[in-house]
Amino acid sequence: xxxxxxxxxxxxxxxxxxxxxxxxxxxxxxxxxxxxxxxxxxxxxxxxxxxxxxxxxxxxxxxxxxxxxxxxxxxxxxxxxxxxxxxxxxxxxxxxxxxxxxxxxxxxxxxxxxxxxx
Amino acid sequence: xxxxxxxxxxxxxxxxxxxxxxxxxxxxxxxxxxxxxxxxxxxxxxxxxxxxxxxxxxxxxxxxxxxxxxxxxxxxxxxxxxxxxxxxxxxxxxxxxxxxxxxxxxxxxxxxx
Numbered sequence: 001x002x003x004x005x006x007x008x009x010x011x012x013x014x015x016x017x018x019x020x021x022x023x024x025x026x027x028x029x030x031x032x033x034x035x036x037x038x039x040x041x042x043x044x045x046x047x048x049x050x051x052x053x054x055x056x057x058x059x060x061x062x063x064x065x066x067x068x069x070x071x072x073x074x075x076x077x078x079x080x081x082x083x084x085x086x087x088x089x090x091x092x093x094x095x096x097x098x099x100x101x102x103x104x105x106x107x108x109x110x111x112x113x114x115x116x117x118x
Numbered sequence: 119x120x121x122x123x124x125x126x127x128x129x130x131x132x133x134x135x136x137x138x139x140x141x142x143x144x145x146x147x148x149x150x151x152x153x154x155x156x157x158x159x160x161x162x163x164x165x166x167x168x169x170x171x172x173x174x175x176x177x178x179x180x181x182x183x184x185x186x187x188x189x190x191x192x193x194x195x196x197x198x199x200x201x202x203x204x205x206x207x208x209x210x211x212x213x214x215x216x217x218x219x220x221x222x223x224x225x226x227x228x229x230x231x
Contacts, residue, residue, distance in 0.1 A: 035220075037168075037222075044209075044211065044222060044223075044224045044225045045160075045162075045168060045211055045213075045222040045225070046222065047213070047219055047220045047221060047222060050218070050220065059218040059219065059220075060219070061219045062119070062219065095167050095168070097167075100173065102154070102156055102158070102173055102174060102215055103156060103158075103215025103216075103220055104158035104170060104173050104213060104215055105160075105168070105170060106170050106173075106179070108167035108168055108169075109167065110167060111167055
C-alpha cells in the first residue's frame with residue numbers, strides 16, 4: 001500500500017536550517033509529482049512546494065520562496081525539503097503528499113512537527 | 119495568486135440532515151482545453167492528515183461514501199453531505215490546482231447540532 005513517512009522535524013532556533021525527508025513506498029515514486037503542505041498549530045492548511053516527477057519543475061509558495069528548496073532522489077524514493085533562514089511563523093506540522101494528475105494530494109504522510117523558537 | 123474563500127467558517131448540523139459547504143475562487147479554475155475544474159475537497163479530522171474526498175470538483179475518490187458529493191464550476195463550488203453521520207465531524211478544505219501556488223481555502227469546521 002502507498003506509504004509516505006516524514007522525518008527530520010524538531011525544535012530549531014530562528015535563522016537556522018533544517019531538512020525534512022519523506023520516504024515513499026508502495027508506488028512508483030519516479031512517476032509522480034510530490035509536494036509539501038504545512039499546518040500551523042490550530043490553523044488551516046498551507047501549500048508549500050511541489051516538485052515534478054523527474055525533479056525538473058519546482059513550485060513554491062511566496063512565503064517560502066528563496067528560503068526553502070524542494071528536491072527528490074528517485075533512486076532512494078525520497079522527497080526532501082531544505083528549510084533555511086527559519087522564522088517562528090514557519091512553526092507547523094509539515095505533510096508530504098503524492099500528487100495525482102490533476103494536482104491534488106491523494107496520499108498523505110502523518111506529518112513532521114517543526115518548531116522554530118529560541 | 120488564486121484566493122480560495124470558504125463559507126461558512128463553521129457549521130452545526132443535526133445527525134441525518136444535509137450539510138453544505140461553499141468554496142469560491144478569485145478566478146476561474148475551469149481549464150478550457152479539457153473542460154475540467156481543478157478543484158478538490160479534503161476532510162481533516164483532529165490529529166490526522168487531510169483525506170482527499172472529491173476531485174475535478176465532482177468526482178468522488180475511491181472509497182468515499184456516496185453521501186459526499188461535489189458540485190459547481192468556474193469560481194463557485196459546493197460540497198454536500200446528504201445525511202450527516204457522527205464520523206463526518208471534521209474540518210473541510212477546498213483546494214485549487216489550476217495554477218501555482220495551489221492554494222487552500224481557510225476551512226469549514228463541521229459540528230453536530
